[in-house]
Amino acid sequence: MNELSISYKCQNSIGNSLKLDEMIGETLETFIDETKATYASFYLLDNKHNKNIVSLGKTIDYDVNNLLQQTNENKINIYKYDEVFNLLLYKLEKGLMVCSYEKDSDFSFLESIYESLRKKLNMSINSCINMMNLENENKKLSSKASKLEERIKKEKDLNKKKDKQIFEQMKMAQMGDLIGNIAHQWRQPLSIISTAASGMKIKQEHDMLSSEDFSSYANKIVENTQFLSTTIDEFRDYIQESHKEKDVIIQDRVKMALQIIEPSFDVNKIKIIEGNIEEEPISFRLISGELLQVLISILNNAKDALCENKIEDKWVKYSVSKKEDKIIITIEDNAGGIPKEIKNKIFNPYFTTKDKNVGTGIGLYNCFNIVTKSLKGNLTFGNTQLGTKFIIELPIYEVTTN
Structure with missing residues (x-):
């Protein structure tokens, strides 16, 4: 189970940013911590040239061009560095990872870990x-x-x-x-x-x-x-400018969003709690996919906040209701809330409440634009006793039938 835990942690460190240096930096840092590497470095390969993107750990001397000549595509190579350390050479589609380990390390286990991550790293x-x-x-x-x-x-x-x-x-x-x-x-x-x-x-x-x-x-x-x-x-x-609208059931949209994020919530041991759900189906006309995108983005932000703040009994609660002329969707977490000094900034473009190696800052900005401009509604939030609650308000229109 320890090997499985190491693999999951390494998996979850990959792809948390769309900036190459940040994504690789977080990945290498996790690899060093979890696999006990003494050094890790990544080189971007382009037209037979190489560029060092990130290097972490105890610096060692080597000729990367010489190492490249000793690597085989889609194969992990172990290279003797000195009497104490071996180098693990991990060739990817567009890069080379060089990691240093003590000679008595379990290289069979290390190779299996790195191989299991190849597809996700390349992607x-x-x-x-x-x-x-x-x-x-x-x-x-x-x-x-x-x-x-x-x-x-x-x-x-x-x-x-x-x-x-x-x-x-x-x-x-x-x-x-x-x-x-x-x-x-x-x-x-x-x-x-x-x-x-x-x-x-x-x-x-x-x-x-x-x-x-x-x-x-x-x-x-x-x-x-x-x-x-x-x-x-x-x-x-x-x-193609075919902005086709269609009638959807709000409860179904929420359920679909939860189905999509459920696997990542399970991995991070986050409980999903169903709150008050309107029994009568609520119909709403929108451009396909927009509300779904908003819901997934807010749920992912809740997940990241819960994990970043290391909450023990993590949960997210959702509800769907009708009130007078409004449809109200709420998503609440127990991640500790948003600090007062940044409350007025979270809907700004490229501003993120997460660590700079995790978020790009476009998720909530995009959500706000979709809800307020395209769906003609309102997106607000507020701190609760345990965390944050996001509130999506959509106008109810009379549905005409032919």
Whole structure:
């Protein structure tokens, strides 16, 4: 069980940021703590060049180019460094990890841990690199948008066709932000899929995989791949301007969000408590996926706060109710609450209440924009005796039938 615990902790340290240096730094720090490495370093490989991103632990001297010549793709190599230490060379799709261990370490166990993390590490590294590229493109597009705005002010007499062309070019400047939000939305289901797959593998290796475990893991993988597929469809619809609205049942949306985050809550031993749920189905018309995105983001923020504050009996409570002309959804946790000095900042873009290595700061900002602008509602929060309660208020419209 200790080996299983180490693997889970290493798994959970991967992919908590879309910034490469922060993500790798947190990952290496966990690897050093959990596997007893004396040193760990990561090099980004690009066109036969290498760039050191993060190095932690006791500094050692070596020629990374020489080590690269001794590594095999998709294979972990053990290299004798001196009479006391061996180097573990871990070649990934776009990088090389170099870790130092004492010669009497259990390298068979270490190899099994690193191999179980290969897919998730490759996925997270690729996501970070893609995000860096998108941010660079977004800067270029934003610069173009600024120039276009100046032209619009000077050329007010342009015809409708010209105005439409300018609008299309300005819209492209917003695509980088949109893709960033989607990447943020994908991170959790991708993490759940990877954790479920790794969980099956680890339990199987330790003869702990029951048929019930296998079925549960498989169901979570299918559910989250379906969610990712749906997100792709929604992104395509946005680009094609087919902002199709549909009637959904609020209780079903909340239930779907809970199903998606449930595996990560189970891993972190967070209890989900059902509060007051309106018995009569509440219908609401919205653009597909938007409310779901808000709910998942708030639930994930609660999970991160509970884990970061090391709460022992962690729980999240939710409720759905109708009050006069409003639909009210609440999500409450017992993570200790939000400090007074940052209460006015949590909905700001790129501001995060989490550690800088964990959050990007776009989740709650995006939630606020969706609820207030797209859903025409209100998103507020308040500290309770034990934690924080987020309140989503949506207007009730009369449903017309043909």
